[in-house]
Amino acid sequence: MVRDNAPLLTGRRFESVVLTHADVLTGVSARALTTGLRGARVLGLSRRAKNAVIATDRRRLVIQPGMTGAMFVKRKPTPDDLKYGVLRILLDDRRTFIYHDVRRLGRIRWLDDAGYRRFSNAIGPEPLDPGFTPEALGRALGRSRAAVKKVLMDQKALAGVGNIYANEALFFAGVDPSRAARALTPENHRQLHHHLVRILTQAVRASGTTIRDYRTGRGEPGNFQLELMVYGREGEPCRHCGASLAGTHAIDARITVFCYRCQT
């Protein structure tokens, strides 16, 4: 989303702003957001964990799209965009930036420098940063007795790893998702680090994973779902050993799919 939107938004000025629902806002009122955005100029886009960060010459517009959010820049919004476009901003080139969210599970923040620092400092390291090593992964998993899959998905421990990629990385690393995070060996850290970085890199290259709702910044589905080994394959044969893949909601209330034979 960030890569697709960055060239279309960078350097643009926000002219008029429509916010249809305030329930997506966190820490800012509808009035403060719309007043603040009007007239602001976009300096650039980046990503932190699962958030798109739109830096302006005033504050940062931080959008967490959640399960059903998407963002586009369009010449002409469709009726669907008008219905579900929670935040619509007319740009100075007459295009419109649309944050579209059918179920409004996403979050929008409007943060000054100190607020952004606090927000970012509360999130764990980025797995795709060059400084992220197997040892850093070991530190992120720490002394926790919680299941390793739960800790991997905890944004305070590690940034940006959601359910799909946690399931996939644990499969390739041969680690039982229910194992206590602190019980992993340095070899487990090495394997898990290698596969997390590899899977995230390939998934980004494939424009993400679309099971149902996710769309890229061009409004298209991602392609990484074509390469999934375990997620969404409960009851199907393991692609490594042929055993029937197991599924459980017991670890973190989300679906965990794993091979009891390959992940010991």
Ligand SMILES: [Zn+2]
């Ligand atoms: Zn297997």
